[in-house]
Amino acid sequence: MKYYIIAGEASGDLHASKLMEALRREDAEASFRFFGGDLMAAVGGTRVRHYRELAYMGFVPVLLHLPTILANMCSCKRDIAGWGPDAVILVDYPGFNLGIAKYVRAELGLPVYYYISPKIWAWKEYRIKNIKRDVTEMFCILPFETDFYEGRHHYPVHYVGNPTADEVASFKAAYDGSFADYGRPVIALLAGSRRQEIKDNLPAMIEAVKAFPAYQPVLAGAPGIEPAYYEPFVAGTGVEVVRGMTYPLLAHASAALVTSGTATLETALFGVPQVVCYETPIPKVISFLRRHILKVRYISLVNLIAGCEVVPELVADTFSVGNIRAELGKILPGGSGRQAMLDGYAEVGRRLGKAGAPDNAARIMVGLLKGRGRG
Numbered sequence: 323m324k325y326y327i328i329a330g331e332a333s334g335d336l337h338a339s340k341l342m343e344a345l346r347r348e349d350a351e352a353s354f355r356f357f358g359g360d361l362m363a364a365v366g367g368t369r370v371r372h373y374r375e376l377a378y379m380g381f382v383p384v385l386l387h388l389p390t391i392l393a394n395m396c397s398c399k400r401d402i403a404g405w406g407p408d409a410v411i412l413v414d415y416p417g418f419n420l421g422i423a424k425y426v427r428a429e430l431g432l433p434v435y436y437y438i439s440p441k442i443w444a445w446k447e448y449r450i451k452n453i454k455r456d457v458t459e460m461f462c463i464l465p466f467e468t469d470f471y472e473g474r475h476h477y478p479v480h481y482v483g484n485p486t487a488d489e490v491a492s493f494k495a496a497y498d499g500s501f502a503d504y505g506r507p508v509i510a511l512l513a514g515s516r517r518q519e520i521k522d523n524l525p526a527m528i529e530a531v532k533a534f535p536a537y538q539p540v541l542a543g544a545p546g547i548e549p550a551y552y553e554p555f556v557a558g559t560g561v562e563v564v565r566g567m568t569y570p571l572l573a574h575a576s577a578a579l580v581t582s583g584t585a586t587l588e589t590a591l592f593g594v595p596q597v598v599c600y601e602t603p604i605p606k607v608i609s610f611l612r613r614h615i616l617k618v619r620y621i622s623l624v625n626l627i628a629g630c631e632v633v634p635e636l637v638a639d640t641f642s643v644g645n646i647r648a649e650l651g652k653i654l655p656g657g658s659g660r661q662a663m664l665d666g667y668a669e670v671g672r673r674l675g676k677a678g679a680p681d682n683a684a685r686i687m688v689g690l691l692k693g694r695g696r697g
Contacts (some may be wrong), residue, residue, distance in 0.1 A: 323349055323691055326407040327356040328398065328422060330373050330415030332515050332545040333584050334438070335359030337485050337680070338413045341437055342367070344684035355405050357398060359545070370401055374546055391418070399425050402432075408691055409433045412457075416440035420449060423456035433458040435687055439479070443470045444621075450475050459690065461683045464627060465673050482682035484674045486584055490591040491677070493569045501570045504538040504562070509650070510575035510594065511561065512568070512585040515544040517551065519581050522601040524555045527579045530646035532559075534654065537576065542568040577653050579646065586633065587623040590667045595653035595660050598622045598635045599646055624666075627673050632666030 325345060329338040339361035345352045346365075354367025363369050371394060395418060402410060402422070410426050412419040412434065423434045436457045442449045443466070450471075453460065460479040462468060463486075471479045509531050513524040524541070531539040543552060543565035552563050564571055568585075572578065572592040580586050582600045589596045600621065620626050624633050634649045636642070652659035676682065 323351075323408040323688070324353050324355070324405065325409055325411055326402050326405060327354060327358065327362070327411045327413065328415070328419055329356070329358040329362065329413040330418055332359065332373070334413040334415055335361045335373055335545075336489070337438060338362050338411075339365050340485055340489070340680040341411070341413075341683060344680040345688065347681070348684045348688040355401070355407065357394075370398070394418075395421055398422060399429075402426060403430060407432065409435055409687065411435045411437055411687070414438040414440065416442075416446075416449065420452050420456065424452065427456045427458070433691070435459050435461065435690075437461045437683055438463055438485075439467050439471075443467065450477065453477065459686070461686070463679055464623070465675060466626065466629070480683070480686055481675075482686070483676040483679035484587075485679040486587050487591055487671070487674050488677055488679055490569070490588060494573075497570070497573060499573075501567070501574045502562070502564075504540070506536060506538050507576040507655075508571070508574050509534065509537045509539050509654075510571050510578040510580075510589075511539055511541040512578060512580045512589065513541065513544075514581035514583065514585075515546070517547065520544070520547065520551070520555070523581050523599055524552075526601060526641070526643050526646060527599060528555065528559050528561055529643045530579065530650060531561075533647045534650070537654070538562065540564060540571055540575075542571050576655055577650060579650065582621045582635070582637075584623065587627075587670075590624045590633070590670055593664060593667060595657075595663045596624075596633050597646055597649040597653065598624075598633055598637075599641060600635070600637045601641045602638045624670055627670050628666055630666075632663060632670065 327338050329335050335358050338358055342354055342365040356362050356369055357371045359373045410432055426432050426434050434457050439460055439462045454477055462479050462481050463484045468481045471477045511527050513520045539561045541561050541563045543563050572594050575594045578589050578594050578596040579599055580589050580596045582598050586598055621637055622633055622635055625631050636645050653663055
């Protein structure tokens with residue numbers, strides 16, 4: 323069968339590539355056409371656009387690039403119609419993908435499978451109307467999403483397990499332990515995957531770790547961000563930068579400073595105590611909006627899954643070098659908060675439950691398509 327897949331950022335590229343591999347195991351003659359990245363391209367098929375042409379974050383960047391975004395969306399719609407897939411698979415990235423879903427269901431009548439739910443449980447809950455109307459099947463990777471969709475909105479979904487947990491477990495099973503020897507323990511810096519996130523968060527992270535000279539700070543370079551972009555931030559600081567080695571870095575880190583996102587869950591699954599740091603513009607206003615508009619108490623996946631504060635979240639008006647330094651001191655070896663955080667990680671792992679998320683999703687998708695008499 324023919325699968326058209328759309329992933330709009332680095333994490334989506336990773337998860338979509340694993341799903342493509344799983345689809346091939348279920349459907350040996352599967353063919354792919356996609357908006358995505360290098361990992362998807364390595365699996366095979368035809369890449370129409372790289373996700374770097376899609377990934378705009380924040381109101382101003384989106385506004386400035388609106389003509390490009392709209393052109394990409396129109397191009398995508400035409401390409402789907404021209405190729406005639408058996409199904410369209412959307413991977414997160416709701417601002418773009420929900421628009422595609424509306425077109426595919428209304429104009430083409432094709433099944434739309436959404437792998438990795440948009441975070442409408444945090445904000446923009448009104449999007450549930452679009453999802454109910456336009457998404458044929460939702461495949462969730464966070465355990466609390468089942469209650470949100472089925473209990474709150476009476477919309478059946480599939481909880482297939484968490485692909486990040488699968489990816490970490492797979493890495494650990496194959497890892498040979500190789501990593502640079504810095505002669506002292508490591509503090510990992512995971513400053514985000516977008517330029518604005520890095521610009522906002524990395525300087526304070528670097529300043530905070532200066533208080534712990536017994537540790538070597540090592541920054542994980544993000545996919546799609548050229549090495550030269552990091553130079554002004556790390557020059558003269560003693561911070562080492564590694565690329566394509568986030569998992570080996572976490573396997574050797576004593577603690578981490580992490581910008582919110584999938585990286586917080588990855589860090590927890592490696593058993594590395596962390597401080598979540600997310601600087602925002604006009605912090606007092608953002609703090610107010612967070613309290614009164616966001617539908618959830620936490621921003622990190624670790625705390626959302628646990629249902630309580632396992633890791634400290636320094637966001638908006640609590641984000642400062644002093645606060646980062648103080649929280650980091652608590653979770654380094656010998657720190658007062660380290661063991662409690664590790665105990666909380668164990669509960670997160672228990673709640674994630676079943677393994678094999680891409681395989682579970684692929685099995686359901688192919689079964690549904692065959693049941694429709696396609697292929």
